[in-house]
Amino acid sequence: MTPTQCPPDLKQAALNARDLSYSPYSKFRVGAAVLGEDGRIAVGANVENASYPAGICAERVAYPRALMEGLKPVAIAVTSDNHDPISPCGVCRQFLSEFGSDLVVHMVGKERVVTATIGELLPMGFGSKELTG
Ligand code: THU
Numbered sequence: 001m002t003p004t005q006c007p008p009d010l011k012q013a014a015l016n017a018r019d020l021s022y023s024p025y026s027k028f029r030v031g032a033a034v035l036g037e038d039g040r041i042a043v044g045a046n047v048e049n050a051s052y053p054a055g056i057c058a059e060r061v062a063y064p065r066a067l068m069e070g071l072k073p074v075a076i077a078v079t080s081d082n083h084d085p086i087s088p089c090g091v092c093r094q095f096l097s098e099f100g101s102d103l104v105v106h107m108v109g110k111e112r113v114v115t116a117t118i119g120e121l122l123p124m125g126f127g128s129k130e131l132t133g
Helices: 008-020 058-068 090-097
Strands: 030-036 041-045 073-080 104-108 113-117
Touching (some): 008 041, 008 073, 058 073, 058 090
Antiparallel strands (some): 104 113
16 A cells, blocks of 8 residues: 655655765665654665674664654655665664554655555564564
């Protein structure tokens, strides 16, 4: 289901955030932008590391930034320099699922945006319910 269309300012914020990417190893720039309930936006980009696994995805930069700014996230847009939309990696799906299944994920390409909820992107995920039995 497509809950909403990607707001133009959220899409633009994700596109602009690519300029903040630190990706000397993959040269794959990713930008993300989180929309808060009150309309505020927090951005992030991927930040890589010479010890490759220590790098972090754009989504996991943007989302905690949004939380620290006091936003209540309702949507996240993610984009790269690819023509087609990219979708969040498995770790990011797990990370974002922590905060509920309703978060709207807009995957922004040059000619189209694909939209899904995080619950749709990570069905049957592991969560806090498992820890409490
Ligand atoms: N990357 C993201 O930032 N988000 C994703 O959802 C997929 C991958 C980054 C990680 C790494 O810096 C680069 O893209 C290549 O994998």
